[in-house]
Amino acid sequence: MVLLSDTRTNAGIDNIACYKKMFTFEEPGERVIVILTAGSLSVTQNVIARLQEDIDNPEVPPERNIMGTPSMLTVAELIGDKLANVSSEISNRLSRMNQSAGASMIVAGQRRGGVPRLFNIYPEGNFIEATPDTPFIQIGEHKYGKPLLDRVVTPKTSLDDGRKAVLLSMDSTLRSNLSVGMPLDLVMVRSDECKICHQSRIEADDPDFRAMSDGWSKALRDGFRAI
Amino acid sequence: MVLLSDTRTNAGIDNIACYKKMFTFEEPGERVIVILTAGSLSVTQNVIARLQEDIDNPEVPPERNIMGTPSMLTVAELIGDKLANVSSEISNRLSRMNQSAGASMIVAGQRRGGVPRLFNIYPEGNFIEATPDTPFIQIGEHKYGKPLLDRVVTPKTSLDDGRKAVLLSMDSTLRSNLSVGMPLDLVMVRSDECKICHQSRIEADDPDFRAMSDGWSKALRDGFRAI
Numbered sequence: 001m002v003l004l005s006d007t008r009t010n011a012g013i014d015n016i017a018c019y020k021k022m023f024t025f026e027e028p029g030e031r032v033i034v035i036l037t038a039g040s041l042s043v044t045q046n047v048i049a050r051l052q053e054d055i056d057n058p059e060v061p062p063e064r065n066i067m068g069t070p071s072m073l074t075v076a077e078l079i080g081d082k083l084a085n086v087s088s089e090i091s092n093r094l095s096r097m098n099q100s101a102g103a104s105m106i107v108a109g110q111r112r113g114g115v116p117r118l119f120n121i122y123p124e125g126n127f128i129e130a131t132p133d134t135p136f137i138q139i140g141e142h143k144y145g146k147p148l149l150d151r152v153v154t155p156k157t158s159l160d161d162g163r164k165a166v167l168l169s170m171d172s173t174l175r176s177n178l179s180v181g182m183p184l185d186l187v188m189v190r191s192d193e194c195k196i197c198h199q200s201r202i203e204a205d206d207p208d209f210r211a212m213s214d215g216w217s218k219a220l221r222d223g224f225r226a227i
Numbered sequence: 228m229v230l231l232s233d234t235r236t237n238a239g240i241d242n243i244a245c246y247k248k249m250f251t252f253e254e255p256g257e258r259v260i261v262i263l264t265a266g267s268l269s270v271t272q273n274v275i276a277r278l279q280e281d282i283d284n285p286e287v288p289p290e291r292n293i294m295g296t297p298s299m300l301t302v303a304e305l306i307g308d309k310l311a312n313v314s315s316e317i318s319n320r321l322s323r324m325n326q327s328a329g330a331s332m333i334v335a336g337q338r339r340g341g342v343p344r345l346f347n348i349y350p351e352g353n354f355i356e357a358t359p360d361t362p363f364i365q366i367g368e369h370k371y372g373k374p375l376l377d378r379v380v381t382p383k384t385s386l387d388d389g390r391k392a393v394l395l396s397m398d399s400t401l402r403s404n405l406s407v408g409m410p411l412d413l414v415m416v417r418s419d420e421c422k423i424c425h426q427s428r429i430e431a432d433d434p435d436f437r438a439m440s441d442g443w444s445k446a447l448r449d450g451f452r453a454i
Contacts, residue, residue, distance in 0.1 A: 143370035147399040151444060152451050164454060172374040212454055217378055219450025224379050227391060227442045 001108045001116055001189045002162040004170055005036045008181030022185040023048050025055070025067055028195035031111040033066055033075060034187050038140030039103030039123065046086045047103070051079065072117040076107050076127050084125025104139045112194050144176045145169030159188060164212070167202075171213045184209075228335045228343055228416045229389040231397055232263045235408030249412040250275050252282070252294055255422035258338040260293055260302060261414050265367030266330030266350065273313045274330070278306065299344040303334050303354050311352030331366045339421050371403045372396030386415055391439070394429075398440045411436075 005021040019041060025033040035051075037044035054065040062068025066075045083105060090101045102123035110116040118130040120137045130137050132155045138146065148169045157165065163186070173180045182204035190197045202209050232248040246268060252260040262278075264271035281292040289295025293302045310332060317328045329350035337343040345357040347364045357364050359382045365373065375396045384392065390413070400407045409431040417424045429436050 143403070144374050146403045147371050147374075148447065148451075150403050151447055161451075164451065168451070168454075176370070176373045176377050215454045216450065219446070219453060220375065220378055223443065223446025223450055224375075224388075224391065224395070226446060227395075227439055 001034075001118060002159060002166050003034050003036055003106070003108055003187045003189075004166040005185050006170065006174070006180045007183055007185065008179060009041050010179060013178075016181075018181070018183070020185060022187060024187060024196060024199070025051075025109075026196060027067065029112065030194055031067060031109070032189055032194050032196060033072075033107065033109035034189065034196075035079065036106040036108075036139065037103060038105070040090070040101035043083070043086050043090055043101050043103040044105070046090075047079070047082045047105075050082050050086070054078075070111070072107075072109050072111060072114055072119075075109060076117075076119040076121060076129075079105060079107055080121050080125035080127050083121055083123065087123050087125075106137050106139055108189065110189070110192070110194050116189070116191050141173055141177055141180050144173040148172060159190065163188060167209065167212060168216050171209075171216060228261075228345060229386060229393050230261050230263055230333070230335055230414045230416075231393040232412050233397065233401070233407045234410055234412065235406060236268050237406055240405075243408075245408070245410070246272075247412060249414060251414060251423060251426070252278075252336075253423060254294065256339065257421055258294060258336070259416055259421050259423060260299075260334065260336035261416065261423075262306065263333040263335075263366065264330060265332070267317070267328035270310070270313050270317055270328050270330040271332070273317075274306070274309045274332075277309050277313070297338070299334075299336050299338060299341055299346075302336060303344075303346040303348060303356075306332060306334055307348050307352035307354050310348055310350065314350050314352075333364050333366055335416065337416070337419070337421050343416070343418050368400055368404055368407050371400040375399060386417065390415060394436065394439060395443050398436075398443060 003022065007018045007020060008016065009019045010016045021037045023035045035048065051066055054060045055067050063074065066078050069075055069078060083103065087102060094100055104123055105121040107119040107121055118137055119127045120139065121127040135155045136149050136153045149165060152165050153162065170184060174182065184202040186200050186202060187196055188198040230249065234245045234247060235243065236246045237243045248264045250262045262275065278293055281287045282294050290301065293305050296302055296305060310330065314329060321327055331350055332348040334346040334348055345364055346354045347366065348354040362382045363376050363380045376392060379392050380389065397411060401409065411429040413427050413429060414423055415425040
């Protein structure tokens with residue numbers, strides 16, 4: 001599995017900040033969970049904090065925290081519950097001011113003995129899972145980068161090609177929309193290792209990303225000319 | 228100028244129909260106006276009907292109809308006024324059912340002695356104009372097709388390359404979003420001719436469009452592999 005997130009957060013156009021939207025939970029060889037977030041930061045930070053609190057609190061039974069519960073399905077359920085609860089608490093406050101706050105999450109992971117699973121958790125807490133028919137999930141500002149993923153990502157796509165695909169998809173979005181911004185966070189997880197095999201932060205001046213982005217622009221322009 | 232629109236209209240996902248979203252008004256050599264619409268069909272049909280009514284009604288003074296008024300700026304203003312009026316009438320009705328209806332329009336044209344102008348008319352009736360910095364305008368489901376336009380369209384782009392660009396941009400959207408559908412309507416207008424130089428409807432089985440679309444998919448996949 002290849003996971004990529006940007007770091008741009010904005011409250012209106014004149015309040016732009018950089019926040020990590022990727023959170024990893026790992027017991028190498030036993031269990032790996034990666035959560036990506038989109039939407040209201042006040043919701044997503046709170047959800048992640050509560051998940052961490054439950055992991056750290058010995059009074060919470062294992063089946064009620066994401067590092068203890070036996071299956072990835074229950075992990076998704078626990079995260080969905082937290083997300084729905086926090087969303088509804090915050091929305092209750094905001095509704096008095098005719099405002100609302102929502103968030104969605106991607107949850108990817110595997111526990112030893114299970115299979116790798118990839119979930120899209122909706123603001124209401126329900127979720128769907130990636131399948132061979134639809135092997136990728138996007139949340140947030142997803143439309144600009146979707147045509148590329150639609151064309152190249154299949155269940156047979158290698159980890160390296162997956163990495164290239166998510167980076168080029170994000171590059172299209174970065175170029176066309178200001179609400180998405182560098183740096184990027186990248187994580188890769190190999191099947192059955194139950195640990196992160198690669199984790200990096202890609203800064204705006206990263207020469208490899210720049211070269212890939214320029215190469216893609218050139219490929220698009222050349223392809224356009226050739227038709 | 229190159230104008231392209233799809234024909235998919237939907238009221239919910241189980242009520243899908245085909246309606247033209249491009250309307251041309253022409254007095255060859257004197258004046259050409261092309262209007263593209265997006266949004267609520269009940270609004271856009273009504274606006275087009277009222278514009279036509281004003282053209283046909285001899286009691287409406289020339290400066291109050293789009294084929295008589297002296298400048299393209301006034302054409303945009305007249306269309307903006309009609310759009311705002313119809314939107315607000317229909318929205319007043321719908322607000323009783325907690326619903327709303329909006330629409331936006333692209334207006335392109337030239338009158339003899341003037342320059343070619345391209346406007347984006349907002350649902351409220353105000354508008355902006357394309358400039359050398361931003362030489363293209365999209366309305367409706369625009370995000371999927373924007374990365375290509377961002378990369379290849381400049382004020383120097385030829386009419387033929389413009390045609391290729393809008394078709395490939397629409398192709399990306401067609402592949403990624405069901406709310407956009409064939410057939411497509413294409414119109415091209417050369418500077419200072421004040422008439423339509425090409426008009427065609429591109430059906431789903433059009434061999435040229437199919438070849439272009441396949442060529443673009445291949446170019447994208449080859450470019451992706453080469454990086």
